[in-house]
Every structure is written in structure tokens, then in C-alpha cells.
Amino acid sequence: MRFPLVALALALAAITNPAGAQPAAAPARLTLDEAMRLAEATHPSVLAREAQLSAAEGTRREAAALLFNNPELGTEAIRRRPSGPAGSWNEWSVGISQPFETGGQQAKRREAAAAGLDALRAEIDDVRRQARVEAATRFLAVLSAQQRVQLEQRSLDLFERSAQAVAKRRAAGEDTRLDANVALVEAERARNALALAGERLIDARSELGTAVRLPPSALPEVAGDLGTAIDGPLPYKLEQLLASAQNLPRQRALAAREDAARARLGVERGNRNPDVTVGVHAGREGPSDGRENLTILSLSLPLPLFKQNDAAIGQAMTDMTQAEVERAAALRDSDARVRQLWSRLASQRERIQRLQRVLVPASTDNQQLSARSREAGQIGLLDQLLVNRQAIDAERDLIDLLAEMQATRIELEYAAGWLQQGNSR
DSSP states (O other): OOOOTTTTTOOOOOOOOOTTOOGGGSOOEEOHHHHHHHHHHHOHHHHHHHHTHHHHHHHHHHHTSSOSSOOEEEEEEEEEOOSSTTOOEEEEEEEEEEEEOSSOHHHHHHHHHHHHHHHHHHHHHHHHHHHHHHHHHHHHHHHHHHHHHHHHHHHHHHHHHHHHHHHHHHHTTSSOHHHHHHHHHHHHHHHHHHHHHHHHHHHHHHHHHHHTTOOGGGOOEEOOOOOOOOOSOOSSOHHHHHHHHTTOHHHHHHHHHHHHHHHHHHHHHHTTSOOEEEEEEEEEESOGGGOEEEEEEEEEOOOOSSOOOHHHHHHHHHHHHHHHHHHHHHHHHHHHHHHHHHHHHHHHHHHHHHIIIIIHHHHHHHHHHHHHHHHTTSSOHHHHHHHHHHHHHHHHHHHHHHHHHHHHHHHHHHHHTOOOTTOOO
């Protein structure tokens, strides 16, 4: 089965309402798919880009017209009153004229409009992906913060029990004041760590609510786990990611922008050729006893002696060169970024496997052994507290590393343009 983009080992469990609970009191439930869908649908950057579609569509429709310039309709009425007994009479004329481009600008203009529309659509796809990745990253941060709170709560319970046991032993004269103080310090440190983890969870939930555009009063509750089963192979290879990176929405947008810039350069070069204006006029002149009906065909052509559109051509060439440079740099950077993230992900997966296979089991085993040894009087309090602290630190390291690995995977699959979970398109 294809592995989701950022889920990796995110086992999302269904949250059911407790029996007898009122619907209003039930916590809101937010899955990874729903978070990504909401972020994509409501992100301001996505909405702003989509709002630009109307302008791009209008440009395309305008470029698709038969001619770029509109015809011009003109009319003229003259009242003649010559000196003498001849009297007066009316003369009139009406005509229509149409400019014609002679440099093939209309075809290039259509190419530029179509490429610009394609670029905008690709940019919208890229912004949607960014919104999904942002939501997934913040969703992951909430999961990590939740697990840290659970761990710190277990740590607090453990060290409080130790402190209470030492207090009883000291009252019985079995432990020293130093032992009691050490146990009390560890308990207070655990309580402070729990409070700090709770603050981070509040911040993470608030950021996730911002990503999915939910008000503070409806901050989402998420269910899931960072995951522990990472021994299986990844659903892709480096070569596949590198090939996928060549067809990123951003790459397609830059390629379309380059095509549009090249087409606009063709338009400006075509504008060097003078437009030919063809007109047809009809009129009536002369007195009533000698009236003449006129039909006139006119042709006008400006002489490009002084202005040859050099400024517009130079600007179009600059825009095209910049588009070429940006596209080449993006291709080069995406390849390097994918390779960098791939190496980081492989290292993190190896470190997680070592923690899961060696450090965490050994620390857990040491906790059990130290508890029995303490009861048997074979070790002192400081030795037991050290073992407990090592076990808690090992679990902290695993949670942090799992969160880092998941974040790296999100970033890698985004950089490579790999199929993302939660994509509603």
C-alpha cells in the first residue's frame, strides 16, 4: 500500500464521545486529511491567487479576438454658404477604418496569454501544496507536544512517588536529608517540565488552529501517534524523487512564465512593423444641382523613422532572460535540496532505529532492575534517580527525533513534488 506523504507512522485513531456526554462538551476532532483540506480551502494565499484567475482569463479572451485594434467609425457634416446668389447646401461623409498589425503580434499575444494562464494555475497548485504542508507540519507539532505532555506527566508521577517514598524513609531514619532534598529537586524539575510541555502544546494547537482557520474557541483536538514502526522501506527511491522534482508546480509555473516572456518579446519585436490602417469612406459633396457621390478607399502607414520600440523590446528581453535564469536556478536548487533532505532522512531513520532497538529498551530494563535493587538495598537513591532520569531522557530523545524525522519527510516530499495525502484536487 502506498505510504501517505506525511503520515509515515501516523496511526490516526477515531475519537468517540463518552457515553452520556453532551455534544456541546465533546472535543472537536481533526484528522490529518481534514486539516490539510481545510488549510487548502481557506488559506489566504490560495484565495488571493485564485482571485487572479479572472484577470488572466480576461487577458486570454482579449488575446483570442480576431484583431487587436477596434475599427473606428467616423462621420462628418458640412454646411456650405458661399458668397453669391447660389444659396447654401449640406455635405456629408461617413467612413470606417481598421488598423491591421503586420508583425504577427496577435499570434504571439495569444501565446503569451495562454502561457500566463498556465503559469497562474501552476502557481495556485503550488500554493495549495504549501498550505497542505503547513497544516501537516503544525498537525505533527501538536502530536509531538501531546506525547511530550504524556511523558512529562509520567515523569512527574515517577519522581513524586520517589520523593514521597524518600520522605517516609527519612522520617523512619533510613534516608538522609540529602536524599530527601535530591528527590524533591527531581520532582520539582519534573513538574516544571510538565508545565513547559503544556505551554508548548497550547502554542502548537493555536498554530494549527491558525493554519486551518479555526477560531481560538474551536481549537482542534487531534488524535494519533508519531509512529514507531519505521523498519520498512520508503515508498520511493531517490531517483524517483529527483524525477518528480522536475515536474513540480513551481517548475511548471516558471517554465510557463518563461514561455510568456518569450512570446511578449515577439509581440514587442512585431510592434516595430508599422500598422496599416485601411479605411472606406462614402459621402456627398456639392450643391444640389451638381451633387457628387464619393467613395474613398484610404490607406495609411506610419513611417518608423524615430521611434522603433527599442525600450519595450529591451524590457521584454530582460524579462525573458530573468525568467530563464530563475527557472534554471530552481531546477538546480530543487535537485540539491532533494538530495540533502534524502540524506538527512536516512540518518534520522537510522538514529531512530538505534534508539528503539538499544537505548529505550535498555533504559526501561534498567528502571525495573534499579527499583528491585533499591528495594533490596543494593543501590542508593541517587543511583535510582539517575537510572530514571536516563529512561525519561531516552523517551524524550525518541519523541523529538520522531518529530524531526516526520518534519524532514514532509519537507522532502514537498521539495520533490511527491503525491500528498489530503490532496482534494
